[in-house]
Amino acid sequence: MPWFNTKRTITVDADVLVIGGGFGGCGATYEAGHWGRDMKVVVVEKANIERSGAVAQGLYAINCYMGMHWGENQPEDHVRYARNDLMGLVREDLGYDIARHVDATVHKFDEWGLPMMRDPETGRYQREGKWQIMIHGESYKPIIAEAAQKSADETYNRIMVTHLLTDRKNPNRVAGAVGFSVRSGDFYVFRAKAVIVAAGGASHIFRPRAIGEGMGRTWYAPWSSASAYGLPLPIGAKMTQMENRIVLARFKDGYGPVGAYFLHLKTYTKNAYDEEYESKWYDDLKGMVGDYIDREPVPTCLRNHAMIQEMKVGRGPIYMETREAFQDPHKEQVGWENFLGMTIGQAVVWASQNIDPKERMSELTTSEPYVMGSHATCSGAWTSGPDDYAPADYRWGYNRMMTVEGLFAAGDACGGTAHKFSSGSFTEGRIAGKAAVNYIKDLGETPQIDNAEIERLKAVVYRPLETYQVGRNEIVAGTVSPSYISPLQGLQRLEKIMDEYCGGIATQYMTNAPMLDRGLELLEMLREDLDHIGAEDLHQLQRTWELHHRVWTSESVTHHTKFREETRWPGYYYRGDHPKLDDDDWHVFTLGRHNPDSGDWEMEKAPVHHLVDD
Amino acid sequence: MPTFVYMTRCDGCGECVDICPSDIMHIDKTYRRAYNIEPNMCWECYSCVKMCPQHAIDVRGYADFAPLGHSVRVRREPEKGTISWKIKFRDGREKDFVSPIRTTPWGSIEEPEDFPAPTEEEFKSQDLWHEPAALKIDALPTLAGKEKA
Ligand SMILES: Cc1cc2nc3c(=O)[nH]c(=O)nc-3n(C[C@H](O)[C@H](O)[C@H](O)COP(=O)(O)OP(=O)(O)OC[C@H]3O[C@@H](n4cnc5c(N)ncnc54)[C@H](O)[C@@H]3O)c2cc1C
Ligand code: SF4
Ligand code: SF4
Numbered sequence: 168m169p170w171f172n173t174k175r176t177i178t179v180d181a182d183v184l185v186i187g188g189g190f191g192g193c194g195a196t197y198e199a200g201h202w203g204r205d206m207k208v209v210v211v212e213k214a215n216i217e218r219s220g221a222v223a224q225g226l227y228a229i230n231c232y233m234g235m236h237w238g239e240n241q242p243e244d245h246v247r248y249a250r251n252d253l254m255g256l257v258r259e260d261l262g263y264d265i266a267r268h269v270d271a272t273v274h275k276f277d278e279w280g281l282p283m284m285r286d287p288e289t290g291r292y293q294r295e296g297k298w299q300i301m302i303h304g305e306s307y308k309p310i311i312a313e314a315a316q317k318s319a320d321e322t323y324n325r326i327m328v329t330h331l332l333t334d335r336k337n338p339n340r341v342a343g344a345v346g347f348s349v350r351s352g353d354f355y356v357f358r359a360k361a362v363i364v365a366a367g368g369a370s371h372i373f374r375p376r377a378i379g380e381g382m383g384r385t386w387y388a389p390w391s392s393a394s395a396y397g398l399p400l401p402i403g404a405k406m407t408q409m410e411n412r413i414v415l416a417r418f419k420d421g422y423g424p425v426g427a428y429f430l431h432l433k434t435y436t437k438n439a440y441d442e443e444y445e446s447k448w449y450d451d452l453k454g455m456v457g458d459y460i461d462r463e464p465v466p467t468c469l470r471n472h473a474m475i476q477e478m479k480v481g482r483g484p485i486y487m488e489t490r491e492a493f494q495d496p497h498k499e500q501v502g503w504e505n506f507l508g509m510t511i512g513q514a515v516v517w518a519s520q521n522i523d524p525k526e527r528m529s530e531l532t533t534s535e536p537y538v539m540g541s542h543a544t545c546s547g548a549w550t551s552g553p554d555d556y557a558p559a560d561y562r563w564g565y566n567r568m569m570t571v572e573g574l575f576a577a578g579d580a581c582g583g584t585a586h587k588f589s590s591g592s593f594t595e596g597r598i599a600g601k602a603a604v605n606y607i608k609d610l611g612e613t614p615q616i617d618n619a620e621i622e623r624l625k626a627v628v629y630r631p632l633e634t635y636q637v638g639r640n641e642i643v644a645g646t647v648s649p650s651y652i653s654p655l656q657g658l659q660r661l662e663k664i665m666d667e668y669c670g671g672i673a674t675q676y677m678t679n680a681p682m683l684d685r686g687l688e689l690l691e692m693l694r695e696d697l698d699h700i701g702a703e704d705l706h707q708l709q710r711t712w713e714l715h716h717r718v719w720t721s722e723s724v725t726h727h728t729k730f731r732e733e734t735r736w737p738g739y740y741y742r743g744d745h746p747k748l749d750d751d752d753w754h755v756f757t758l759g760r761h762n763p764d765s766g767d768w769e770m771e772k773a774p775v776h777h778l779v780d781d
Numbered sequence: 782m783p784t785f786v787y788m789t790r791c792d793g794c795g796e797c798v799d800i801c802p803s804d805i806m807h808i809d810k811t812y813r814r815a816y817n818i819e820p821n822m823c824w825e826c827y828s829c830v831k832m833c834p835q836h837a838i839d840v841r842g843y844a845d846f847a848p849l850g851h852s853v854r855v856r857r858e859p860e861k862g863t864i865s866w867k868i869k870f871r872d873g874r875e876k877d878f879v880s881p882i883r884t885t886p887w888g889s890i891e892e893p894e895d896f897p898a899p900t901e902e903e904f905k906s907q908d909l910w911h912e913p914a915a916l917k918i919d920a921l922p923t924l925a926g927k928e929k930a
Contacts, residue, residue, distance in 0.1 A: 214803075218800050270917070313888065380845055383803070390803050504878055512842075519870075608904070
């Protein structure tokens with residue numbers, strides 16, 4: 168018998184349940200605690216809220232700040248910027264909403280004790296670029312977690328949430344969530360009136376470049392397990408722009424950030440033969456995307472395209488020229504602290520390979536694709552917009568409510584709103600937190616949960632432990648069984664399918680309809696095999712459910728990629744059968760949903776409303 | 782391997798187990814000391830390294846691409862509000878950095894109860910908590926009435 172408890176069920180009643188205590192979740196908890204003073208606000212986190220999520224190791228910049236009170240930028244400017252970078256397609260109502268609130272969030276961070284860098288001449292926050300401000304953010308996560316916990320009635324750490332629960336009478340209404348304690352093994356049932364999903368984005372959907380010991384050094388954290396999509400998809404929530412995966416141009420192997428290098432340190436890239444190369448790909452890009460190549464700043468995906476093509480034709484490696492900038496001791500310090508503050512692994516790579524950027528250049532590369540919604544990309548849930556100005560077809564309920572009643576999204580979970588980053592994700596959480604409280608205030612009957620459903624889920628959640636015990640007795644030793652596969656074996660199968668069929672690094676980001684169809688066929692078989700995962704212990708049980716969420720997300724990504732018959736974001740991925748951007752047919756959002764009754768994936772288009780002029 | 786634990790320094794306190802976002806620092810049942818059970822799911826985030834009271838955890842860069850002989854050591858001192866780094870290259874060169882981590886005392890952030898309760902009107906407005914004051918401008922901007930023609 169395993170030493171942990173899988174028999175006990177612990178039931179927690181909440182008004183607002185926040186799933187995921189990262190930036191979106193901490194914002195949601197913080198805000199809901201204020202508006203819902205007589206309500207019970209509970210946050211549940213699979214790790215430890217003090218160091219969980221994408222910001223576990225800290226950040227060196229806040230990438231979304233307007234500076235409205237100094238007249239630096241207006242929310243309209245940010246909408247134009249994000250729209251341009253995403254090749255025309257963002258939810259302008261949602262993006263504007265974040266931009267108008269984000270300064271207040273950042274001012275609170277400052278007040279709470281986050282060390283902000285200041286321009287010695289103006290006294291304003293030190294700008295790294297037009298939108299970024301520089302911070303000493305080693306403790307960024309513990310600080311915002313402290314604020315969230317001051318607002319929360321209860322915080323549950325080390326609970327892996329596996330499924331959302333729906334109302335017995337109305338299957339399109341959320342009623343809570345279930346999961347298990349990765350420490351005690353207890354089964355947790357959270358009954359809630361409103362649920363905010365803020366469970367972060369997805370790494371390890373596509374095969375990473377390092378596949379040995381270094382497979383965990385992905386750009387997005389290895390614990391970004393796609394739960395933000397894997398939880399709402401099974402109950403029928405609509406997603407948007409799931410094809411819009413992101414590829415990052417970063418320092419090779421460590422994935423150290425380049426933002427401060429380009430913007431603040433003024434370093435630049437070149438090919439192996441000391442040549443500037445971006446301009447060489449101008450005509451090529453013009454043929455694919457037309458006028459979008461003439462926009463300022465050049466969209467992130469198009470810059471990737473130039474780098475990828477330059478390497479393809481044999482003029483790599485691509486280098487970051489750091490030698491001039493690093494002669495300045497201040498810039499040298501910023502360059503190193505940038506890594507130590509948010510991607511320590513890059514400092515480890517440079518130390519190990521004797522790379523002193525003062526003396527030699529460093530290689531850049533493009534990463535495998537990630538699925539998330541807060542960076543230069545906008546995959547996520549299709550949500551209702553703000554009450555005061557969202558167009559009628561973007562508004563069916565409370566702000567940030569998904570197409571499932573009472574279910575809200577923030578941060579990477581929320582689609583259509585690129586370039587929100589840490590501060591914008593926290594802000595979006597705050598918006599969702601207030602909206603969820605308003606939803607509960609107006610709510611009539613409390614949602615009811617079917618006990619039989621809970622018992623069914625409980626059996627499903629723990630089955631991998633049994634599968635392992637039974638199957639393990641069949642074989643002498645080792646990892647090869649005819650009856651089960653390990654969660655890691657399942658993950659590696661997933662990564663290979665996505666890499667080879669859905670536009671990963673194996674095909675230099677290329678795919679087409681026949682490849683996507685084949686990918687879907689293999690994903691279907693993987694989904695069936697998920698019923699045969701064997702988990703040795705609670706840690707592997709967590710890995711098993713992370714894999715489930717990744718597979719759901721991958722299916723969604725693949726259906727969306729197939730639906731959009733154009734190449735909208737060259738440099739992120741290419742449709743070989745539709746190699747050009749096609750504004751006539753595809754200046755639209757893609758919406759996708761898994762119908763829980765029929766099991767079919769339903770795809771449709773939704774209009775892009777431009778609310779801000781050029 | 783990412784992180785590893787020095788046998789003679791670890792006392793099995795479990796702080797690293799408690800903090801690791803990847804749930805991969807576990808206590809070995811025989812030695813009653815911590816180790817990394819799944820190095821290929823380690824992000825080298827240093828959360829455990831910063832937390833260990835015995836400074837028993839160190840990082841050896843991923844074998845796939847990091848040659849041996851380097852080290853990146855850290856000392857985080859929450860009471861002093863600083864973090865200090867020592868980087869040692871494979872060829873022995875060293876670099877040191879110190880940064881602030883917080884400007885206020887730990888635990889000093891206020892609770893909702895320290896502020897007035899929201900009014901019915903505030904519930905209906907678009908303002909979030911502390912707005913418009915925290916925006917440092919007169920009023921929250923809106924697109925209402927400004928829709929593009
Ligand atoms: C290397 C790197 C550099 C970055 N640089 C910057 C920068 O310079 N400036 C900037 O502003 N932003 C930056 N970002 C972006 C920023 O980190 C994200 O935009 C932000 O963290 C997204 O917030 P989120 O709440 O959606 O996800 P996260 O912050 O990742 O939070 C998700 C949370 O959900 C939890 N969770 C997941 N699944 C479950 C489950 N099933 N059950 C329970 N809990 C679960 C996770 O443990 C995690 O705590 C960077 C990110 C990375 C990785
Ligand atoms: S925190 Fe340090 S001393 Fe405590 S168990 Fe982990 S390695 Fe050992
Ligand atoms: S470095 Fe981070 S991911 Fe690796 S073991 Fe330590 S806490 Fe976990």
